[in-house]
Amino acid sequence: MNLFDDIRSTVLDALDAMGRDGALPPGLDVSAVTVEPPRDAAHGDMATNAAMVLAKPAGKKPREIAEALAIRLSDDPRIDTAEVAGPGFLNLRLAPAVWQGLVVQILSEGAEYGRSALGKGKRVNIEFVSANPTGPMHVGHTRGAVFGDALANVLSLAGYEVTREYYINDGGAQVDVLARSVYLRYLEAHGHDVAFADGTYPGDYLIDVGQALRDLVGDAYVDQPEDVWLAPVREFATDAMLTLIRADLAALGVRMDSFFSEKSLYGTGRIEAALDALRSKGLLYEGVLEPPKGKLPDDWEEREQTLFRSTAHGDDLDRPVMKSDGSWTYFAPDIAYHYDKITRGFDLLIDVLGADHGGYVKRMKAAVAALSDGRVPLEVKLMQLVKLTRGGEPVKMSKRAGTFVTLRDVVDQVGPDVTRFVMLTRKNDAPLDFDFDKVLEQSKENPVFYVQYAHARVCSVLRKAADMGVDVADAALAGQDLAAICHPAELSVIRKLAEWPRTVEIAAQTGEPHRIAFYLYDLASDLHALWNRGNDQTELRFLQEDDVSRTAAKIALPRAVAVVISAGLAILGVTPMEEMR
Template sequence: MNNHIDLLFNYFNEFADDSIKSNYLDSFNRKSISIDFSSKSRQGDVSSNFYLVAIKKILDKQFNLKEELLKGIHNLSFIDKCEISKNGFININIKKKFLIDQVEYLLNQQNQFGKSNLGNGKKVNVEFVSANPTGPVTIAHMRGAVLGDVISSLLSNTGHEVTREYYVNNAGSQIDILGKSLFKRYLELHGEKTELSSNEYPGEYLIDIAKLIEKKDEDKWLHHDSSQKENYFKDFAVKYLIEFIEQDLMLLNIKFDKFSFETDIVSSNIISDLFKILDKKNLLYNGVLEKPKGDDSHDWEPREQLLFKSSEILDDQDRAFKKFNGEWTYFANDAAYHLDKYNRKFDQLINIWGADHVGYIPRMKSVLKTISGEDDYLEIVTCQIVRLIKNNEILKMSKREGNFITLQEVYNQVGKDSLRYFMVSTKSETSMDFDLNKVIEKNKDNPVFYCQYAYARASSVINKADDLGINIKSFN
C-alpha cells in the first residue's frame, strides 16, 4: 500500500512529464522537489515546493500552472483539501479515512512493514569498521560502524543476502609495534623498568592484557629470545582486542558475520592468483615511481619496483605492487583480499572507509574493475571525522598517545539510541560534531528524545486501550 508521500511524488513527476512533453514546461531536476510534514495546522498535513520549482520553467505563457496543478491534486482520491499559499508552497490536507487505513495497514504488516524483495537474493558483502586491532573501538570508528550496519539492514530488508564483514589488519608494522608495547607492559609486571618509544602504544588497556598473560604464563617469557615470543605477544594482543571490539560493537547491536584476517591472505596463494590475473592482462611492469608530492626528504632515491597500471583504468597514476625488497605492498595484500571476496561469489561489494582513504579509492576500484569487468562492482562510501564535544570543548584524541574516548565510554553516557541516530543523522561525506551534552537533553531540540517520547505515548495509548477492553486493530 503506497503512502500519501509516495503518491504525491508520483503525481508531481507524472505532471512534470506530461507538461514537458506538451512543451508547457522546460525540463528540470526532479531531486529539487520536496514534500515535508507541516508544523502548523493551517499549512495542511504536508506542504511541497513543486509549484515554486515548476513556475520557473514555464515555456508557454498561456499555461495556467496553478489552475492545472490544483485541479490534478484535487482529483487524487486521498486529498481532502489543497491550496497554494502566497509564498508559493502547496499546502495539502489528507483525508482522515485514508490516514486511518494507512495505520491499519501498518498494524497488520507488523515487522514486515517496509520490506520488499527488490534485491531478489542478490549477494552483497558490506565491509565496515575494519579498524586496526591496536586498541578499543573509539568515537572515530563509530560513524562508519553504524553506517555500515544501517546499510546492511536496509539491504537485508529489501531482499538482498548480506554478509557483514570485518577485515582485520593483523600484519605489518603496527602489529609489530603493538606486540612490543605489550611485552614491555609484561616486563613491568615483573618489576622491570621499561620506557616506551614515541611510536609505541601507551594505553592502559595493554596493562590489562599483560596481566592475562602473566596469570597464564607467569615468567615464561622473561628470558625467551625468539620469534616465537614476538608472534605470541602479537597474536595474544590481536585475539584479545578483536574480542573486545566485538563486545563493544554489540552494545550498538552491531554483529559481524565474518572476520577475515590479513595474515590468512598473506599466507595463502590468493596474491599469486591476483598477480597472474593482472600480468595476463599486461597490467604489471617494472618501473620507477615519481617522488611523492610534498616529500622534502633528501634520502629519497628512484628505485625500480613492480607497478600496477592503474592509470590506464580509473587512477591518475600507477601504484606500487611490490616493495623495493620484493615483498608485496599493503595495496597488493588488500587487492588480494578483495579478489578473495570476489571468489566467494558476491554480486556486489560495498566498503565503508574513512575520508582519509579517499586517495586509495581509484586504485582499488581499478583492480576490481579488472577482476569483475564491472565499473561499479565495488562501491565505496566514505565517512568524515567525528569531533567529540563536551562542555563546549573539543576533546582531542590519539590512540597512539593513549588519550582517546572509547565507544563504551560514550555509550555509558548517552545510550545506544542516541549514538546510532546521530551517527547517521548527517551525510557521511561531511564532518560532524557530536555534542555529549546536547544528545542527552530531554527537550524538543533533541530528535531522539522526541522519538522515544512519541513511542512512550503510543505505548501508553495501547496499554490504556487494553485496560478498557478496546481492540485497536479493529478500530475504525
C-alpha cells in the same frame, strides 16, 4: 506497498491509455515521470511532473497534457481532485478513505511497513570498522561502526541480503609492535622493570594481556630472543585484542556476520592469485613512477617497482604493489581481499573508511573494476571526524598522555542509544560535534530525546485508553472503521507516514542512514503538534471522554506513528522508550 509508487503506476496507466486513444504519441519514455510529495502541503497530497517531462517529446504544451491527464485521473475513486498548477504540475488530492486505509495497513504490517523490494535478489557486503587489532576502539571507530551497522539495517529493510564484515589488519608491522608491547608487559608481570620505547604501545590495556600471557606460558619467553617469542606472542596478543574489540562492538549493539583476516592472505598464494588475475589482463608491470609535483619527499629516489595500472580504470597514477625489499605494500593484500569478496559472489561492495583514506578510493575502485570486469560496483563511504566536546569545551585527546577517548568511555557515559542516534544525525561526509553534556539534555534541542519522547507519549496514551476499556492491540485497532480520523491535521500526519517507505528507499539508494534520523525527527514533530492541538480542539484529542469506540478509532493514528518511529529506531539501532519518567 508504497502509496507513491501506487499512484505513480496509476498515472502511468493513464498516460498509456492516452497514448492508445491518440491524446499522446504512443510509446513515450515515461521513466522520468515522478509522483512526489509537494514541497508545500497546500498544493495537495501528491504532485506529478508528467506533463512537463512529456511536453517536449510529445510536442504538446505541458498544461494541455496535464489537463487531459487530470480528467482521466479524476475517474479513479482514490483521487478526489487533480488540479493543474504552476508550469504544468498536476496536484492530486486523495480521498480520506485512502489515508485511513494506510493507517490500517501500518497497523497490520507493523515493522514490515516500509520494507521494499529495491534490493531483492542482490547480495551486498559492507566492510566497516576494520580497526587495527592493537587496542580498544576509539571514538573515530565508533562513528564508522554505528554508520556501517545502520546502513546495513537500511539496506536490509530495502530488500538486500547484507553481510557485515570486519577486515582484521593483522598482517602488517603494527601487530609486531603490538607483540613487542605485550612482551614488555609480560616481562613486567614477571617483576622486571621495563621501558616503553618509541614505537611501542604503552597503554594500560595491555597489562592484563601481559599477565594472561605469563599465566599461560610461565617464564618460557623470559630472556629469549625475539625470533623465539614474536610469532606466538603476536597470535596471543591479536586474539586478545579481537576479544576486546568484539566486546566494544557488542556494547554498541553491533554484531558482525564475518571477520576476515588479512594474515590469511599471506603465504597461501591468495595475494599472488589476485595479482595474477591483474597480470593476465595486462594491468601489472615493472616501471618507475614520476615524483609527485610540488613538494618532493626528502628521501625521493627513482626506483623501478611492480605497479598496478590503475590509471586504466580512472586513477590518477599507477600504484605500487611491492616494496623495494620485495614485500607487499598494504595495497596488495587489499586487492586480494576485495578479489575474495568478488569471488564470493556479492553484487555490491561497500567500504566504510575514515576520511583520511580518501586518497585510496580511486585505486581500490580501479582494482575492483578490473578484477570484476566492471560487474561489481564498489562504493566507498568516507567518515569525517568526530569533534568531542563537554559543555562546549573541546575534550583534549593525546595518545601519549593516555587521554584518548575510547568507545567505552562514550558508551559508559551516555549509553548506546544516545551514542548511536547522535552519530547518525549528520551526513557521513560532514564533521560531527558530539558534546557529552548536550547529548544527555532532555529537550527538543536533543533529537534523541525528542523522538523517544514522542514514542513514550503514544505509549502513555495507549495505556490510558486501555484503562478506559479500549482494546489497544494493533489487530483490534486496525479492524475498525477509522472514518473518525478525517481532520486535516490528522490527515497531514498520515501523509507523513506515507513517506516512510520512500524515505527507506532513498536512504538505501544514497547510502545515507542519517535521512532516517531526520525523518523521525519530523514525524515526532508532527505528532507533538497534533497532540497540542487537542488542547484547544477536543475533537482532536486521542482520548475521547466517555466514548470508547471513538477513542479506539482516534488512537489508531498515534499508534501507527509509534509503529513507524519504532521501525525507524530499529534501523538506527536505538531502543524505543515506553516511558521517560
